[in-house]
Amino acid sequence: MADQDRDQLSRNEHIKEASGFLRGTLAEGLLKDVTGAISEDDGQLVKFHGMYLQDDRDLRAERTRKKLEKAYSFMIRLRIPGGVVTPQQWLILDDIARTYANGSLRATTRQTFQYHGVIKSNLKRTMRAIDGALLDTIAACGDVNRNVLAATNPHQSGAHRAAYELAKEISDGLLPKTGAWREIWLDGEKVVGGEDEGEPVYGRTYLPRKFKTVVAVPPSNEVDIFAHDLGFIAILDEAGAVQGWNVTVGGGMGMTHGEPETFPRTADVMLFCEPDWALRVAEAVMTVQRDWGDRTNRKAARLKYTIERHGLAAFRAEVERRLGRSFADPKPFRFDNNGDRYGWTAGEDGRQHLTLFIENGRIQDIDGGPRLLSGLRRIAELHAGEFRLTANQNVMVANVAPERRAEIDAIVAEFGLTARTGALRRNAMACVALPTCGLALAESERYLPRLVTILEERLAAHGLADDEITIRMTGCPNGCARPYIAEIGLVGKGPGRYNLYLGAAFDGSRLSKLYLDDAEESAIVAALDPLFGAYAEGRRAGERFGDFVIRAGFVARTDAGRHFHETVGPLKPAGTAVGTLEPA
Numbered sequence: 001m002a003d004q005d006r007d008q009l010s011r012n013e014h015i016k017e018a019s020g021f022l023r024g025t026l027a028e029g030l031l032k033d034v035t036g037a038i039s040e041d042d043g044q045l046v047k048f049h050g051m052y053l054q055d056d057r058d059l060r061a062e063r064t065r066k067k068l069e070k071a072y073s074f075m076i077r078l079r080i081p082g083g084v085v086t087p088q089q090w091l092i093l094d095d096i097a098r099t100y101a102n103g104s105l106r107a108t109t110r111q112t113f114q115y116h117g118v119i120k121s122n123l124k125r126t127m128r129a130i131d132g133a134l135l136d137t138i139a140a141c142g143d144v145n146r147n148v149l150a151a152t153n154p155h156q157s158g159a160h161r162a163a164y165e166l167a168k169e170i171s172d173g174l175l176p177k178t179g180a181w182r183e184i185w186l187d188g189e190k191v192v193g194g195e196d197e198g199e200p201v202y203g204r205t206y207l208p209r210k211f212k213t214v215v216a217v218p219p220s221n222e223v224d225i226f227a228h229d230l231g232f233i234a235i236l237d238e239a240g241a242v243q244g245w246n247v248t249v250g251g252g253m254g255m256t257h258g259e260p261e262t263f264p265r266t267a268d269v270m271l272f273c274e275p276d277w278a279l280r281v282a283e284a285v286m287t288v289q290r291d292w293g294d295r296t297n298r299k300a301a302r303l304k305y306t307i308e309r310h311g312l313a314a315f316r317a318e319v320e321r322r323l324g325r326s327f328a329d330p331k332p333f334r335f336d337n338n339g340d341r342y343g344w345t346a347g348e349d350g351r352q353h354l355t356l357f358i359e360n361g362r363i364q365d366i367d368g369g370p371r372l373l374s375g376l377r378r379i380a381e382l383h384a385g386e387f388r389l390t391a392n393q394n395v396m397v398a399n400v401a402p403e404r405r406a407e408i409d410a411i412v413a414e415f416g417l418t419a420r421t422g423a424l425r426r427n428a429m430a431c432v433a434l435p436t437c438g439l440a441l442a443e444s445e446r447y448l449p450r451l452v453t454i455l456e457e458r459l460a461a462h463g464l465a466d467d468e469i470t471i472r473m474t475g476c477p478n479g480c481a482r483p484y485i486a487e488i489g490l491v492g493k494g495p496g497r498y499n500l501y502l503g504a505a506f507d508g509s510r511l512s513k514l515y516l517d518d519a520e521e522s523a524i525v526a527a528l529d530p531l532f533g534a535y536a537e538g539r540r541a542g543e544r545f546g547d548f549v550i551r552a553g554f555v556a557r558t559d560a561g562r563h564f565h566e567t568v569g570p571l572k573p574a575g576t577a578v579g580t581l582e583p584a
Helices: 002-010 012-016 025-030 040-049 057-067 085-097 120-132 156-172 180-183 275-292 302-312 312-323 372-382 400-416 448-461 521-538 545-551
Strands: 052-055 072-077 105-108 113-118 213-216 230-236 244-248 268-273 343-344 352-356 386-389 395-400 428-430 471-474 489-493 497-502 512-519
Touching: 012 040, 012 489, 025 040, 025 120, 025 180, 040 180, 040 448, 052 057, 072 120, 072 312, 072 428, 085 105, 085 113, 085 120, 085 386, 105 512, 113 120, 120 180, 156 213, 156 230, 156 275, 230 275, 244 275, 268 312, 275 312, 275 395, 275 428, 302 312, 302 497, 372 400, 395 400, 448 521, 489 512, 497 521, 512 521, 521 545
Parallel strands: 213 230, 428 471, 471 489
Antiparallel strands: 052 072, 072 113, 105 113, 230 244, 244 268, 343 352, 352 395, 386 395, 489 497, 497 512
16 A cells, blocks of 8 residues: 555554554553553454443542542453353353443343443453353454344244354354454463464454444344344245345444534345355455445445445445356345334244343343343243344343243243333333443433333323334434434433434334434423324324324435435424325
8 A cells, every 4th residue: 555545544544454463462451450441552452352441431520539540441242143142151141240240231232242340350351251151252343244133033933043044154254363362361372473364354454444244034124234234134935934135235323413424324225145145245245345445534434435435336246246246136025113022922843932121231130120130040040942132132031942931931020020111111222321431422321211201101191102112312423222213313412412313214224314403301302292192193004103203294204215414303393283295
């Protein structure tokens, strides 16, 4: 690369190139017990190992007054393709939460677990315990293909088994090959001349930005396939077997307030591939992004911006050129929701599956509330099947023998595992935000339950208590809880203030539109209450809330349905008469 081009690269590109394939000075930094932190450069590299350096922002002011270092700790995220763990693994993960973390397990929107509050001196102990569960954290974060999501509902067990197998195949196939993880965290054997170690797919500088892959089985879109860089949609024959996969590219949720060149985008459906070609297609899509993605500006580096710059046709042509063949155009499919099916369901083989609601994914014991951590541990001690995490932060107790169902039901009742599951709450999702996320501008996980309670009261007043409406909140515009494809989306703007988005599709296929800017709780409730009333009075049979607010003229459709800029607010004041526009 020319010197001028090298000078234009983002700082992270130089860090990756000089890291010796993700080693940096991490091993040396762990030995420095005078600080709970690591160096700034290592703070970027450690993400590839599945962790972020954080501090407790609730304690910042007090520690500053006392001239103490920030209360540093690490968030650790696991790589669990498809979100499947055994009961034995669950017990080990539970032990880690109680011993080294903050006493909770956090189920994430990435269909995996993460820990919070792990101090530097406990990092290697924690990673060894994770390895002892035959799990790892490799590539759970960083500029790589991250944890691969897969459809969890085993209602069509054959298709869902194929989805899980593809997710695991892609996760393993696109995993970085560096030995740095085992070398640093498990004291594994050092690779002689590690600076010359190869990464046959990624190269020395890996990807320009993070890369997220998911696998969906219609009609459920619980993995939110249109929100991700790469997706595979199962196309089934009349018998329910997978004929092949529609491939989606270019989705992504992140943006930056006040910078219209950044925006959320829903993915395009690019082509159809046969089952034997899926992994090769995944690698080709990722390597085109590796080579075409913007490495000078990280805010423009995701695949969605690459496709915006080059166009879908050119991107597809390059994928096909690299694979030496053309592919068929996408085949018809239909999604009807992007939520989870709660309660008991039966698979094709007669095995039983119980999906439990986990508010905002936080598995912990609450005084006077659900004792999720203890209750799920009790289930793991007797369960002979498996656990499956969902992309909506919930937990499925899967493959339960029919004769064990009553025993599990008794534990669910004893520990209150199904408490507080109203319709709006069941469809709510929040990122962690404060106090640990360094990017958070406002509360999310700690605040959304309160707002949901208030909105549930308003919905009940309009006779809508049992209506399924998706609501999601994030503490910043990066969109980790995918708020831009929720029918009600709330994105942190500052302490106690949020941007309100409306009009997304219930199946996750359409983005929302900015409706109210920089609003506090009272303004949010005041804006939504009359919309709930109008929806109760004017909706058509089977019409979803997100579709209604568009048809009735409260918000506009998004630009081509793919992306938006934060420039358009309400078309009319909240509470005005329902319009007569055609269905969205």
